[in-house]
Amino acid sequence: MWFFKFLFTETARLLRSVEGRRLLWLALQYGDRPRNQSVDVSVGSYRFRVPDALSFVWQYREIFVDEFYKFTATNTNPVIFDCGTNVGTSIAYFREHYPTARIVAFEADEHISATLQNNLRQNQISGVEVITKAVWTNDKGIWFGSDQADSASIFSQTDRKLVPSVRLRDYLLRETRIDMLKMDIEGAETAVLTDCQDALAHVQNLFVEFHAYLDHPQTLAEVMKVLENSGFRYYINTSQYRPAPLVNHRYKGNDSMDLQLNIFAYRN
Structure with missing residues (x-):
């Protein structure tokens, strides 16, 4: 009996909710x-x-079903910074659940940004400031290469190009309070968070998708030290599962990454 319970638990969980059935x-x-x-x-x-x-x-699963970006809004008009917006799934979630929020969306890829803005118009989602630049440690631009279907990376050597950038620290310091900072920037997170470590005191909730790329140092400890020094509590999870991980070193057979983690940081 326990085997069938284990086998069907996830499907049963999805069937119990509208979003799960949609997934x-x-x-x-x-x-x-x-x-x-x-x-x-x-x-x-x-x-x-x-x-x-x-x-x-x-x-869709991560955002609408598992609600990775859900937070408790204590302000009438929460401020949300979405770094690495992609095609706008996260913006749709934020606008649906926090209808009066002020949302700033950063997307480095100009083609993806154009798709994002078309999706916002298509779905009548308004009041979003879209900045077609990469978040980085300066405003001098950054080299990005194409990688997998939904990402580009500073570590990829494929079709590399220089894209405009903004220094995220400057944007953070202009605000008196940021209710949610979402960061999915494909390998740039360690450098950006380190640069922002003196500008996080007024950030209430933070999501970071952490990436470790093959042939580059793993920098998880640096990220966690920034969060700890900034007074966050945190929770870490991963969607990957590897049998025999001491001999199976690749992330889902990925040719560029060997680790991807979701880090949720918050203040009590």
Whole structure:
């Protein structure tokens, strides 16, 4: 009996919620689509143009089903900084759950940013400041290379190009309070957080997707030290599972990363 309970627990959990049922439908509809091909996706009341269907399915799960970006808003008009916005799934969630929030969205890739802005118009999501620049440690630009379907990285050597940047620290210091800082910037997080460590005192909630790239140092300890020194409590999880991890060193067979973690930081 325990085996069947274990086997069906996740499916049963998804079937109990509207968003979970939508995720199962998305997986059936789009899970087997060819990778890296743009497609129009409909889910609930939303319509998105996405560059890769499978990546969107995983985004939807993390954002709408598992609610990675949910936080308690103690202000009438919370301030949300979304660094690495991609095509706007996170913005749709933020606007739905925090309708009076002031949202600033940073997206480094100009083509993805154009898709993002079209998706916002398509879904009648307004009041979002979109900045088509990478968050970084200065405003002199940063070299990015293309990588997998839903990401570019400062470590990738494929189709590298110089993209405009902003110093995130400057933006943080202009605010008196930031209710949510979301950071999914594909390997730049350690450098950016280190540069921002004296500007995090008024950040209430922080999500960081941490990446460790092959042939580069793993810098998780640096990130955690910044969070600890800034007075955050934190929780870490990972969606990957590796049998025999001491001999299986790759992240889901990934050719560029060997670790990806989700870090949730908050203040009591």
